[in-house]
Amino acid sequence: MDSNGQYEQRIVWTVVDTGIGPLLLAATRDGLVNVVFHATGAVRGRALERLAARLGKEPVDAPGSPLLTEAIRQVEAYFAGRRHDFDLPLDWSLISGFNREVLRELASGVPYGSVVGYGDLAVRVGQSGAAQAVGTAMGANPLPVVVPCHRVVGSDGGIGGFGGGVDTKRQLLALEGVLPEPLF
Structure with a gap:
């Protein structure tokens, strides 16, 4: 104390x-x-x-x-494929404002095995037209994997960027059954 x-x-x-x-x-x-x-x-x-x-x-x-x-x-x-969501207390103190709002929506509203577009996530938090800001929020995510920023993709079908690297994003999406397993 x-x-x-x-x-x-x-x-x-x-x-x-x-x-x-x-x-x-x-x-x-x-x-x-x-x-x-x-x-x-x-x-x-x-x-x-x-x-x-x-x-x-x-x-x-x-x-x-x-x-x-x-x-x-x-x-x-x-x-190991035995858990589809995390049930842990989260300390949001490393992120605030719009970024925190977007990440909280992502954590609660985009389940395992699904994806959402950057623009769609912006609309969900009442900020249509803020797709780039959502991308910035994903890049600032202090809790990747647990707060699943890998589930956010481009509206054009592109995988989008990822702080852990695009190969890591592909592996996480393959684990969740969104993408086929990489051949090599």
Whole structure:
């Protein structure tokens, strides 16, 4: 506890191996706060530095924390095809405003095995014509996979961009049965 008798905000993290490579999972007492793709070496180090700078505390490697243990269980079940959605508390403190509104709609309104266009998602949050802003929100998503930005695609049928790389997006969509499995 701190001097005011309040529990200090603590950031815990771990890395879980998945079918798309290692994911860094970070949490606060409020919930899962960050998921980072390709979390080895320098990528992991930069992600932890960004978290410390944004949240004002040094992240602690704590794979045994109850929230991270449950997050690992759910992520592993998702990649094994046994889980279609996540039931974890989320800490939205790394994102705000329009971006948070769009990501919350995505998390609650675009189920496993389906996709939505950038423009359609803009309409859902009452901002028709804001497809580019939705794309920006997807790129700013601090909780990819759990908040499924991979399910947002171009209205022209194109796959769109993805912070984890287009190949990773294809793998996630194939896992969910939206795309055929890549041949090689």
